[in-house]
Amino acid sequence: MAKQLPLHFEFRANQTFNNFYPGDNQEIITHLQNCIAGTGEQQIFLWGKHGQGKSHLLQACCCQAYILGLSSFFFSFSNSALPDPIMLGGLDEIDVVCFDNIEHLAGNPTWEMAFFNFFNQHRDRGHKLILSAHRAPNDIAIQLPDLKTRLNWGLALKIQPLADHDRIAALTFKANQMGFEISPKAGRFLLTHYARDLASLWALLEKLDQASLAAKRKLTIPFLKQIMDDNHV
Template identity: 40%
Template sequence: MQIMDHHQQLTLSVAVRDDARFANYYAGPNEQIVQSLQQQWTVHGEPYLYLWGAPGVGCSHLLQASCHYAEGLGHQSVYLPLDELVEYSPAVLDAMEQLPLVALDNIQAVAGRPDWEEGLFHLFNRIRDRQGHLLIAASQAPGHIGVQLPDLSSRLSWGMVYQVEPLEDNDKVLALLLRAKRRGLNMSDEVARFILTRGPRDMQGLFDLLETLDQASLSAQRKLTIPFIKAEMGW
């Protein structure tokens, strides 16, 4: 989606990853969060949710998956990674309330910035007045991200607040197997455990490594085996 910052006359291109979908997400201990995100569009759904967790636990994936899910139901949405937009004017938030779903990622990136905090406060009110839906993700709980504007700080805790829990190792293996299956990659449980043992500990790092290995196996026309991975990665 393209967003025009009227103050700076710049067009910002904000993309949602095509593979960031609920079907491509292994929930593990976060199943309730996925259900709440999907239930946003039901009669008893919560229109505002705040997700927080350490880098790599999947907050960004869940926000983007929610956008895909909303679009699939016929609702327009916008995904705004605030860590990428912080150097622009908060005027990028103007009129966003006209969309049924607004997803604000990495809100901690603009905490302590008076212009952005005021812009978010007014956006929050406009979304509420239009009975829209709002998703927010951050690295920490609402009271710990450094927001200085009291009115905004209180609004961040209005809806449901969920901590996205990191996966245990067994769940990470299952998440890798699911992602491999979605990529059409035949990978054994043994190979997945080997990757987990030698690769990054965070899920995004593991998924990036899986993509690299998938491309390498395609180029070499080789199956993804432990000897192949050792040779490719120098392990």
């Protein structure tokens, strides 16, 4: 594979292991931390529904690698046009590579072959590969048999959704991380009247924080209703 400078990416400082609310996923965090430290699996495949924190955990892996003095790289594929596979050039030299939404490569023969070649070279160097998708490895429609086999190497871990009591605890945890308070009662109200996926809830917390600061008011349920009505949430 021709060597080139990989695409630049930025760490998201608010997406670390310390500010991820684990719920029933603490064992997954431990496996990821051991992988980065070189005391666990060389390859991990995370899967689960949208909004359960896969992207956060992959970013956290890169942050952890940085702390340990390792090189790292994160890229999230989308269902829009794929980038040129030449972006893989040089990634085989990176200590920790994280690819999010890997299922979007399925059915693209050029990308499947390019990723297969990258996979082999990266693994031969003893580096760590962490992948994520909305489905388990066997359920992804990869056409290249050898690549499909390799996606099943290592450890496949399903992210467990948070129960309602954990979602409320996660809201409280996230709000504390952001520097403000939200009561369990207010958290229950948001779950009932707004959204249940964490990505939407985190975005809402940003709006609530700004509104609370601007109005210099605590997040009572009447105030939450006012904010949501004013923002057409």
